[in-house]
Amino acid sequence: MKKKFLSLTLGSLLVSALSAEENGFFVSAGYQIGESAQMVKNTKGIQDLSDSYERLNNLLTNYSVLNALIRQSADPNAINNARGNLNASANSLINDKKNSPAYQAVLLALNAAAGLWQVMSYSISVCGPGSDRSKNGGVQTFENTPSNGGTTITCDSFYEPGKFSGISTENYAKINKAYQIIQKAFGASGQDIPALSDTKELNFEIKGKKNDSVQPGERWKFPWTNGQFVPVKWVNGEYKETKEDIKVSNNAQELLQQASIILTTLNEACPWLSNGGGYWKDIKGDGTACGSFKNEISAIQDMIKNAAIAVEQSKIVAANAQNQRNLDTGKTFNPYKDANFAQSMFANARAQAEILNRAQAVVKDF
Template sequence: MKKTLLLSLSFLLHAEDDGFYMSAGYQIGEAAQMVKNTKGIQQLSENYEKLNNLLTRYSTLNNLIQLSSSPSAINDARDNLGSSSRNLLDVKTNSPAYQAVLLALNAAVGLWQVTSYAFTACGPGHNQNENGGIQTFNNVPGQNTTTITCNSYYQPGHGGPISTENYAKINQAYQIIQKALTANGSNGDGVPVLSNTTTKLDFTIQGDKRTNAHEGDKYKYTWTHGQYVPTQWVDGSTQSTTENINTTNNAQELLKQASIIITTLNEACPNFQNGGSRYWAGISGNGTMCGMFANEISAIQGMIANAQEAVAQAKIVSENAQNQSNLDTAKSFNPYTDAQFAQSMLANAQAQAEILNRVEQVVKNFEKIPTAFVNDSLGVCYAMQGGERRGTNPGQTTSNTWGAGCAYVKETITNLNNSIAHFG
């Protein structure tokens, strides 16, 4: 009955010569048809074709006019639409959109954790006052440490050591996401639901900067053409630094930070110790970040972009929420006076359709990452290997964090599949 009634609205409104009835009726008809079941939400083009075919059957117009006079089925459809939107925007575990965002964030953070410890060096290069200078960073995933000092004398650049400036840029984004993940404790679900866009995130990043350093001991290598060269800057005057972070703990802001991590890694393209050999299962290449991890960087960039679009569509859903006053059941639907909520229904339904589409794309992006790398590094979380524990919970950084992404891949993918099945 509901389906017949809503299709009847499309018949009726299409029949008007001035086109207004067609517009409002089509919007209600398609929106309601799309939310009749969730799989219908994902079949926008198919429904459009069906409606166009049905709209040619003018012989049933009189009967359809009678059916469209009752607003009860329209209100039912709006209730269904509102319910599905709340399941997308107001919950965490059962929301495929939220889980997709979480997967993208953890993948970006995880890639930094499993690769940064193996960089050849970090620092300003030949001039201690350039490229971000000499800095010490705390709460970072160093090898058996949480403190890294960027004091390398080797000149940074694409395919070489990473500059202090680029390390600082990535570290700031990393610390913001880490702080967000632990906003509710150590379980890693501190990112608010998608409907919450106003929660603040205020904290400080502690470190130090060094000036007036001097060149350290000099060594001769095969590539120095017989000359002795220093490898790092040493000593100097140290000054503690405090960076105040005042941002918003919401999905869109955090995805922006995740993008900074991946984009900077790709553009800086630091090289790895030992040519990156035997560090990661399923990974090989020329010994640089952008060479060895080109596939993984591309996959995570795709995950972030699709998650960002899902969040953008979530805003449209919120702006067209179906919890406002329903159509008065005591009066017939009037396409002239009731057109606004018809447009709102369609916008809401289309946005939900696109959210689910983007969620599926996030999963497909992730599936491009080799399983061996996920199981060996990116997804490792509190795993016992060689009698030692690897990895920490999302948002935590200890001396065991390095080399283990702890992207909660298994848990997040399970939640994603369950939530998608719930909607399907």
């Protein structure tokens, strides 16, 4: 039910957004995350994930057999064969991209988080510091970011940010930074995120502009201003170029943390989403990010959580697989007397089983 609802609602929002104005943003060469998500579907990525899950889940039978062999202090050759199977599945889980349910689960979680921001940012009503230009991040322009009308947005709203209002410049900057990191990690091909056992480094710049000398703009009177004329945005002043150097680890754990920042900030800031003055068609809620998309945000947060646990378990698999490789497979041994062997094997098996369970949980939420 969750999976179906998430897809339906995001689809409705995307169609509405694109119907509002087609500016080519979603097919621009610089933004490959949405394309990567579609690639997963086009290449039957979800089906491959399910198939991989079933194949690797069959190895749990081997774990049971191995347990019996160890308890009976059986033939070391048989134990070594079972250990070989276990290490083969470990290699598939942590070193492979295409056939690793854990890796695919990470991709699904990242695509869901970044995709939600892509379509939701298209509908953010306003952003800015509010009535004090020195607070809430001030007045800034963000570049290479998804927005209504192009790939640049200036947060210059005079409205006080908060629920049922705009999002603060400060919160927009948090989301934008996390989004840029994820986008950069995907790369131009959408395939550049390293395997779970690998860590690379991202080095790039986030460019923009800031204006500390803005002045209140034209004043307007609205039903809620009690007959007074009030400014709606900051204007004039001098915009100065800004640059933030980003240096961050490019691995599943770090990227999932960035995805979590997007969801947490959106949920807590809870800005109003604009749709021509009305609510989104076929979407229930109060018009805010956290109200209209409560279920979607919760589902994606669960995806991120389960994917993160799978990544943590992959570290256990890697450590214990290495312990197994360090053993002399030609040596006659009695597992009863080799506690390290037994503990390492079972830790490996338990971790792999947990990875498979968490990967399956991510798929159910997608």
